[in-house]
Structures are given as structure tokens and as C-alpha cells.
Amino acid sequence: MKKxxxxxxxxxxxxRDEEVEMLNLRTTSGQIGILAxxxxxxxxxxxxxxxxxxxxxxxxxxxxxxxxxVNEECTxxxxxxxxxxxxxxxDRAQKAHxxxxxxxxxxxxxxDMLRAQRALQRAVTRIRVKELG
Amino acid sequence: xxxxxxxxxxxKSVDSTKKITKAMELVATSxxxxxxxxxxxxxxxxxxxxxxxxEILESNKGLDDSAFLKVNQEGKTVYIVISSSxxxxxxxxxxVIKTVSNLIDNDNCVYTIGTKIERYMKRTGGDYVDTYAxxxxxxxxxxxxxxxxxxxxxxxxxxxxxxxxxYTEFINNLTFTPRVVTLLPVDTSEFEDIQVSNKYTLFxxxxxxxxxxxxxxxxxxxxxxxxxxxxxxxxxxRRTSMENATDNAVELTDQLLLKYNQARQTxxxxxxxxxxxxxxxx
Numbered sequence: 006m007k008k009x010x011x012x013x014x015x016x017x018x019x020x021r022d023e024e025v026e027m028l029n030l031r032t033t034s035g036q037i038g039i040l041a042x043x044x045x046x047x048x049x050x051x052x053x054x055x056x057x058x059x060x061x062x063x064x065x066x067x068x069x070x071x072x073x074x075v076n077e078e079c080t081x082x083x084x085x086x087x088x089x090x091x092x093x094x095x096d097r098a099q100k101a102h103x104x105x106x107x108x109x110x111x112x113x114x115x116x117d118m119l120r121a122q123r124a125l126q127r128a129v130t131r132i133r134v135k136e137l138g
Numbered sequence: 139x140x141x142x143x144x145x146x147x148x149x150k151s152v153d154s155t156k157k158i159t160k161a162m163e164l165v166a167t168s169x170x171x172x173x174x175x176x177x178x179x180x181x182x183x184x185x186x187x188x189x190x191x192x193e194i195l196e197s198n199k200g201l202d203d204s205a206f207l208k209v210n211q212e213g214k215t216v217y218i219v220i221s222s223s224x225x226x227x228x229x230x231x232x233x234v235i236k237t238v239s240n241l242i243d244n245d246n247c248v249y250t251i252g253t254k255i256e257r258y259m260k261r262t263g264g265d266y267v268d269t270y271a272x273x274x275x276x277x278x279x280x281x282x283x284x285x286x287x288x289x290x291x292x293x294x295x296x297x298x299x300x301x302x303x304x305y306t307e308f309i310n311n312l313t314f315t316p317r318v319v320t321l322l323p324v325d326t327s328e329f330e331d332i333q334v335s336n337k338y339t340l341f342x343x344x345x346x347x348x349x350x351x352x353x354x355x356x357x358x359x360x361x362x363x364x365x366x367x368x369x370x371x372x373x374x375x376r377r378t379s380m381e382n383a384t385d386n387a388v389e390l391t392d393q394l395l396l397k398y399n400q401a402r403q404t405x406x407x408x409x410x411x412x413x414x415x416x417x418x419x420x
Contacts, residue, residue, distance in 0.1 A: 014186045016279050016362055018179040033351065034343040047194055048342035049351030072352050074190045076339075083187055083355060085283065 007041040010079045011057060013087060020087055027058040028080065030073055039080060046075040050084070052126040054134045065090045065138040067130045090138020093131050102128035142405065145398040149391055156387035162226065163380035170311075170373035176277070177308070177366050180359075187359045191352055192329030197339050204349035205294045209323050213299040216247045216289065218321075218361065220305045220368040221255035223274060228379035230306065230314070230372050231255070237304055237316040247298075249285065251365065274369055282362050290354045293322055305364040306371040312378060314371035319364070321357055 008024040028039040031053030039046075050071040056063050071084035105125035108117060195207075221234045231254045238255070239262075242248060250256040252274045273281055292298045301322040306314050341348045 012186070014183045016180055016183050016359065019182045032342055033347070037342070045339040046342060047190070047339055047345075047348045047352075049348060072187075072190070072355055074193070076193075081186055081190065083183070083190065085279065085355075085358070 006058075009039075009041040009043075011082070012079055013082045013084065015084050015087055020084075023059060025057040025059045026061075029056050030082075031055065031068075032073070039075060043075050043080070045077070046073070048073050050082070052123065052130060054130055054137070055082075055087075056137075065134045067093060067127070067134040069127050069130075088131065088134075090134050093135045093138075095132065095135050098128050098131035098135065102132065142398060142401045145394055145401060149394045149398065152387050152390050152394065156384055156391070159380045159383040159387060163377055163384055166373050166377035166380060170370065170377055173366060173370040173373055177363075177370055180363055180366060184359045184363050187352075187356050188329070191324075191356045194339070194341075194345070194349060194352065195324075195326050195329055204346045204353065206290070206322055206324055206349065206353040207326070210293065210296050210299045213297050214245055214247050216249065216292075216298050216301045217242055218249045218285075218301070218303040219251065219255045220274065220303070220365055221250070221252035221258075222369075222372045223253040223271065224376075225254070226379065227372050227376035230375040233316045234304060234306060237318065241304070241318065274365065274372070277362075277366065277369065279358070279362060282358050282365070286354050286358045286361065289322075290357070298322070303361065303364055306368045308367045308371045308374065311374050314375060321360060322353075324353060324356075 006026040008026055010022070011025045011028060012022045013020040026041075030037055030039065031051050032048040033051050034048070037048070050068055050073055052070050053068060055066045055068050058064075067088045067090075068082075068084050069086045071082060071087075074081045074083070101124055105121045105128060108121040109125065113121070217238070219234065219238055221231050225231070234255060235258050238258075248259055250259060250269045250271070253271050256269045256271055268285075270281060270285065289298070289301055293301065300320055302318055302320050304316060304318050307317045308314050
């Protein structure tokens with residue numbers, strides 16, 4: 006399979022910079038797959054899972070939103086946080102999940118609700134990625 | 139001439155002050171190294187985001203349908219001001235306050251980072267809205283995200299005319315100057331140096347929506363970068379002033395030691411002449 010360069014940058018520096026075969030992402034408007042020689046694309050990323058194929062092996066990651074930009078040389082993912090399935094602390098994710106659901110069952114103002122919703126999304130993503138990886 | 143006992147006491151006190159300033163210098167040095175590393179780590183993120191924003195703006199020319207590119211005519215100006223929470227860092231806070239005092243009047247809104255500027259705003263009766271007193275020590279990216287989220291929302295609702303940030307630029311270990319930068323509306327001329335690799339980019343779903351998602355991210359990177367840079371300047375400033383203080387203390391103890399020896403010598407001479415005079419009288 007033809008490979009293309011994938012670069013993942015976070016505020017903590019360059020997270021990954023490698024040649025991959027296939028990339029699956031969840032954008033704000035739905036799930037997309039990217040192969041080599043994809044046409045230039047810019048899209049926002051939703052909170053969700055991401056995976057890519059390298060040397061025939063699938064690697065799973067949890068993303069908390071971000072941005073993807075594809076051009077001829079390189080596919081760039083800009084993310085605030087990214088965790089591979091090995092990095093994820095299942096206990097912590099489970100606790101965050103419980104906390105978020107608890108807040109959402111109580112009556113709160115809208116901002117808290119929104120925040121809890123996002124926290125829940127992140128926690129669910131983490132748990133799923135951990136199970137996949 | 140002060141007595142020997144008194145000089146001795148002063149030497150002791152200067153010496154203990156020297157020990158403190160020396161320790162603070164060492165702490166500042168290690169903190170400076172840490173924040174400089176952090177600044178280095180941040181560079182790829184910042185430059186990638188900037189490059190991407192530039193390319194998208196360039197290939198999206200004329201289509202300024204993002205709320206962040208439009209100039210709001212009404213609303214207030216928000217200033218984000220970064221200062222330190224600790225003193226003894228030379229002119230760092232004074233310089234920031236000097237810049238701010240010419241800039242901010244009562245119509246503005248001020249977001250303060252660090253307790254020094256917060257206290258200044260309270261003292262002058264300025265109308266500050268939000269304070270992130272310990273953001274300059276925690277350097278927590280999540281807090282920056284929250285701040286940017288609320289600011290972007292307010293900008294979209296046209297409550298804010300523009301957002302400016304006051305930070306201290308780190309030029310080298312000895313030079314740092316406060317600067318004021320406009321964050322929103324995004325100035326498209328800033329990106330003119332960026333080369334566009336192609337003109338046919340697919341935007342998912344629309345260019346406006348993509349920019350709406352990307353520009354807050356760009357601002358987060360920018361604010362975080364300025365924050366780390368300011369903290370680096372603070373530590374560099376503290377290191378330099380503590381180094382000077384230590385040097386001064388060393389000089390002072392040398393002078394005092396000289397005085398002490400003089401006093402001691404005088405006392406001995408006096409004693410001898412008294413003994414000699416006593417012996418002669420017999």
C-alpha cells in the first residue's frame with residue numbers, strides 16, 4: 006500500500022511524524038478515511054477516536070477535538086490532546102465518565118451542562134479506544 | 139566610627155541576605171531553563187497552526203464568511219494582561235504596568251493573569267472582569283481553552299470589538315520588552331509571508347466553518363505561547379536581578395570587613411598606647 010506522511014502536533018511538541026498507509030478520522034461533519042494522494046482538505050475534528058494503519062498494524066488514539074489539514078506533502082493533525090490506547094488510564098476515564106453523568110442528571114445551568122457533555126464525550130471515547138487498542 | 143560589634147552584626151545580616159538571593163537566583167535559573175524548553179516544545183505547534191491558518195486564509199481570499207475575520211464596530215475592547223505573582227523580579231511588572239496604564243481606560247475589559255496586575259487593577263479601580271491569578275504558575279492549557287472559548291463566544295455575539303494581549307517578549311536572557319498584540323479580529327496581512335502550496339483545497343463542511351474551528355485553536359496556541367514567553371521573561375528578569383543583588387551583597391560584605399578590620403586595628407593600637415603610657419608613668 007502506498008504510504009503518506011502523517012504529522013501530529015500538540016502544544017507539547019510533535020507527537021508523531023511517520024509514514025502511514027491509511028488514516029481514519031472523525032470530523033465535525035462525519036467520519037472520513039484518508040489514503041495517499043488525497044486531495045487537499047481542511048476540516049475540523051470532533052471529539053472522537055482516530056486510527057491509522059502502519060506496517061499493516063492498526064493504532065488507535067483518542068482525540069479531544071482539533072483540526073486536520075491535508076496537502077501534497079503531508080497530512081497534519083493539530084490537536085490539543087491526543088492519547089494512544091496504551092496511554093489511556095481506564096480507571097480515570099471511568100471516573101470522569103461517572104462524574105459527567107452525575108452532573109448531567111442533576112439540574113444545572115447550561116454552561117455546566119455543555120461542559121459535562123464534552124467531558125462525557127471524551128470519557129466515552131477514551132474507554133472505547135482502550136477497548137479497541 | 140561604628141563599634142566592632144555593630145559592624146559584625148551588619149556583616150552577618152548582609153551575609154544571610156546574600157544566601158537568600160543566591161538561592162533565589164539558582165531557583166530562577168532552573169525555572170528559566172524549564173520554561174525555555176517549554177517554549178521550544180511549543181514552537182512546532184504554533185508554527186504549524188500559523189502555517190495552516192495562513193494557507194487557508196490565502197486560498198479562501200474574499201470569502202471572509204467567518205465571524206472572526208469580520209470587524210465588529212461596537213462593543214468593548216478586551217485586554218489580556220500577563221504579569222507575575224511573585225515580586226523581586228526587577229522591572230518586569232513595572233514595565234507591564236507602565237504599558238497598561240497608557241492603554242486601558244474604564245471602557246475596557248481586562249483579563250488579568252498573575253496577582254500583581256490584578257492588584258494594580260483593583261487599586262486603580264479599573265473594571266476587570268476575570269482573573270486567572272495562578273495561570274502563570276500552572277501553565278494549564280485547559281484554562282487557556284476555557285478562556286478562549288468564552289472570548290470567542292462573546293466576539294461572535296458582537297459584545298467585543300477587539301481582543302488584545304499584553305505580554306513580555308523574550309529577546310534574550312537580558313532583554314525583554316512588553317508588547318501589545320491584537321488577537322481578534324484576525325489580521326490577514328500578518329500571513330502574507332506564507333507560501334500557498336495549492337489553491338484547490340476542499341473544505342469540510344464549508345470554509346467559514348473550518349475557520350471558525352481553526353481560529354480559536356490558533357488563538358489558544360498564540361495565548362499559550364505568549365504566556366510561556368512572559369513567564370520565561372519573568373524568570374530571566376528575576377535571575378538577573380538576584381544575580382545583581384548577590385554581587386552587591388558580596389561587595390558590601392567586603393567593604394564592611396575592611397571597616398571591621400580597621401576598627402579592630404584601632405582598638406589594638408589604642409590598647410598598646412595605653413599600656414605603653416601606663417608603663418612609662420611608673
